[in-house]
Structures are given as C-alpha cells and as structure tokens.
Amino acid sequence: MVLLAQAANAQFTVGVKAGANLMKIDGKTFKEEFKTGYHVGGFAMIGLGEKFGLQPEILWNQTQTKTDTSIKQIPSDAFSSFKNGEVKLDYLSIPILINYKFLGNFLSLQAGPQFGVLLNKDKNLLQNGKEAFSSGDFSMLAGAQVKISKFVGSARYAIGLNNINDLDNQDKWKSRGFQLSVGLSL
Numbered sequence: 055m056v057l058l059a060q061a062a063n064a065q066f067t068v069g070v071k072a073g074a075n076l077m078k079i080d081g082k083t084f085k086e087e088f089k090t091g092y093h094v095g096g097f098a099m100i101g102l103g104e105k106f107g108l109q110p111e112i113l114w115n116q117t118q119t120k121t122d123t124s125i126k127q128i129p130s131d132a133f134s135s136f137k138n139g140e141v142k143l144d145y146l147s148i149p150i151l152i153n154y155k156f157l158g159n160f161l162s163l164q165a166g167p168q169f170g171v172l173l174n175k176d177k178n179l180l181q182n183g184k185e186a187f188s189s190g191d192f193s194m195l196a197g198a199q200v201k202i203s204k205f206v207g208s209a210r211y212a213i214g215l216n217n218i219n220d221l222d223n224q225d226k227w228k229s230r231g232f233q234l235s236v237g238l239s240l
Contacts, residue, residue, distance in 0.1 A: 065101030069206065070094075073235025077117045077212070088231055091116035093147070097206075097237065107153040107162070109199075115147040115170065117229055145170035149195055159201055168193040168212060191229060206237040 075091040095113035102108055151166035170191035197210030214229035 065099070065107075067099040067239045068096065069099075069204075069237050069239035070096050071111075071113075071206065071208075071235045071237030073208075073233060075115060075117060075231060075233050077229055077231030079117070079229050089117075091142075093233060093235065095147075099153070099239065105155050107155065109149075109151040109153050109164065109166075111147075111149045111151070113147040113149070115145040117143045117145065117231075144173045145191060146173055147171075147191075151195060153199065156198075162199045162201070163197075164199055164208070164210065165196045166194070168195050193229065195233075197233075201239075204239045206239060208235050208237075209233070 072094040073092070075093055076088045077091055078088045093113045093115045095111060097109055097111040100108040100110075147168055147170040149166060149168040151164045153162040153164050155162050168191075170193065172190060191214055193212045193214045195210045195212050197208060199206060199208040210233045212229070212231055212233060
C-alpha cells in the first residue's frame, strides 16, 4: 500500500527535446575527431520521492564520422555508399536515466544506460527493432540537467560499451561523445 500511495503521489511530466551531438567512433578505421549530429525526441519525468526521479526518453540520434586512409583494410564494398568517407548513422535511442535532484528541481545529476537501434533506411521500424542486438549500440550516459519552469536544458557524456563493428572482429568500434539539448515539458 505504501508503494501504491507513493506511485499515486509521484510527479509525472512529459515533454519534447532537441539538440546537438558531438560524437566520434573510436577505431583505427575512423579519424580521431568529433563530428556534429543532432537528436530530437520526447521524454518523461517520473518523480520517485523528494531526491530521485526516473527519466525515460525516446530519441532520434544521428552520429557522423569520417573514415581515414586505413579504410582499405576492410571490405571495399562496405563503405561504397558513403561520399568522401563521410559516415552517418541514425539510431533510435532509448535512454533510461536516474535523476538525483541536487538543487531541488533546478539542477539534477543524471546517469543511466542508453539502448540504440541502428535504423536501416530500407526497413521499417519494427524490422529494425528486431535487429537491436546485432546492430545496436549500448552506451552509458552521465550528465546534468537544469529545469527552469517548463524549460529543460541538459549536457551529457555518452560512452559506448559494445563493439558496433558488424564487418569483422579485427577492429573494435565504439562510440563516444557529448549531447547538448533543450526541451519543453508539457
């Protein structure tokens, strides 16, 4: 009954957000530089008491990178569709963050996992979802979020934990970078 009473009193907010990604993919096939991308999506804030909250999100995330001269070490047809070595990866990302309210509702520290499904333009969303474990990205996020009235701003660091190289096992590819976003709770 205590849990049910707390759930009934929990604060629940939904909203929309958008922002910039500054990401790179580590691996000897890629240049060691951060490239900009974007993300857009929605979030929910679920209060879990006075100090903690849960924030699940659904984001369309874009990661861009550029191949380097060692691209010849992997099958040439794998990157034939990329122009001038530019690579764009679109993900449907699902972060699930724990918020620790550091300064009331104004400043929260965030941490949690992010599950990403690589979206293939030739397939629909359900077909892409079935391949989440073979072509997905699993990351950990940490950052901070500021909330002023209905406006929300956040800065996060993301580090990929799994190998996203589906071509061979010779080179490990992992994503990492920063996300900056602004949002509006509805």
